[in-house]
Amino acid sequence: MKGITAARPVLGKYAQEVLLGGTLIALVIVFSVFGPGFLSQINITGIGQSATETGLLAIAETYVIVTGGIDLSVGAILGLAGVVGAKVMALRFGGGVDLAIAAGIVAALLTGAAAGLANGLMVVKTRLTPFVATLAMLGIAGGLTLVLTDGLTVGGTPGVVATLGNQVYLGYLTIPIIITIVAFMIGAMYLHYSRFGRWAFAIGANRNAASEVGIPVGRHLIKVYVLAGTISALAGVIDLMRLGTASPLSGENSELTAIAAVVIGGASLFGGVATMTGTVLGTLLLSVVLSGLVLTGLQPFWETVVTGALIAGTVAIQQLLRSGR
């Protein structure tokens, strides 16, 4: 314990991120020793591909959690948006593949934005707690997905979609990975360097104070939920690109992994505290763990056990660092 609290004055305000990074490196070393091919190009790309869904949902969740809220519907919105996108793409629009793909992407993003808007309105106008409002949206979006698909996977998308989603560039990168990296960079810039992000932090830290200085709290919260819904829909589009089809089960329970990534990254569920760097590290930690478990031959069911242990361990360390005791 003393070693952990002693880390803060040595590492400064980045102690949390440094410790997370160190844990990540340690895990990579362990898995590369015990898991054959862990550091192979194909496995690293695989980790990156699987991290795109968690990563994008974690970006969405970071913005919501910073305001003191929570969004349980990000996974369901991912699934719904992916299905809507796939169905629109399958229309083909008289053979125009580019138009079909563009229309499908737009339709998916609009679906996510609309779901996010509904979340925001429920939280702000009807005064439902974020937990209840987004839990309701989880059911609504999940149900709509099943209604639209009859429980079946949606195919018929242009073949180039899956090609784009899986083509590897420079040995390691795919378009989904590149999009996710860019999303993290833009997400970080807006969270930490823009008024939009600052107001989100202020609302999460002290909603009364934010209102007293004239910040339009209700309107801003709605914008945050719309953003979260749109990013979740982008995750649905990415999934569609990776798989070439949209499954009604896509995104199921993904919100829990996304929330875990954000919490492991150091965010406070009470609001006002989070870093996008922490979210990135949390996402990578979870993706590395999943990959490592598979390669070392352990049952994948251990993933939830390890995830739970990671959450408890990292949050405990973060609490110690914050308290300085």
Added chain:
Amino acid sequence: MTALGGEVSGPLEDPGGRAVPAAPGPLPPPDPVVLRLEHVSKSYGAVRALDDVSFEARRGEVVGLVGDNGAGKSTMVKVIAGTTLAEAGTLSVEGVERRWASPQAALSAGIETVFQDGGLAAPLSVAANLFLGREVFRSNWLGRLGFLDRAKMERETELALSHIGMTRVSPRAAVARLSGGQRQAVAVARAVIWGRKILILDEPTNHLGVTEVAEVLRLVEDVRRRGICVLFISHTLPYVIEVSDRIVTMRLGRIVSQYAASQVTTDQLVSDMTGSTRGGVK
């Protein structure tokens, strides 16, 4: 000009743009009425928080507002600051009748308030808190995308804090890492720096040590010299008497007495607050 309305390296300016002298000069007499409430009432359910209250305050005047818990002081503050709407009556600022659509409207009209909870976002820096709701954007294309000029805000915060004697607080320090007294001082400093017409301080000396209280009272004096009206609300009657020109006592949602601060004692104020006398106007 800086975002806080002053030269980067020059002295503070009053609302008219004239430099405030470094050394205190003779006090100007209070100027005309800057704030007027007429027959204002506000209820919360069956509770009559403000009952036909009429009140006025003048430019450059410090008005102490005292009363027991539930007397209506906080409700009056909220009505003036725009966080709640009165059910009846009128509020005027510099002779113009106003009805606030939001706290932002009151801020835009030059009314700054330090509420009892301090009104700070603890995880954010001192500079971020000082500019909260008044952020400065970058001057290039990044500003049009919503990106902030953090360096400029930090520089101006440091300058503004030094002008009011707060040199031991770093603009980059997270408010969460400051002592309770330093946080309160930052909250008061924010209102002092931005206040243009009316400054409302609701229990500004809470959690403060003796030195820090003296600093707050000095700031109030400085603000008064700049011609700004101050409403000073506090349960600590000696501070109220020390800093105020006039003291207004409230009880059960009504104003029960008003005194020149130089002619009242704490016993008189306590009596009026608790109702043991019928009060008087002097």
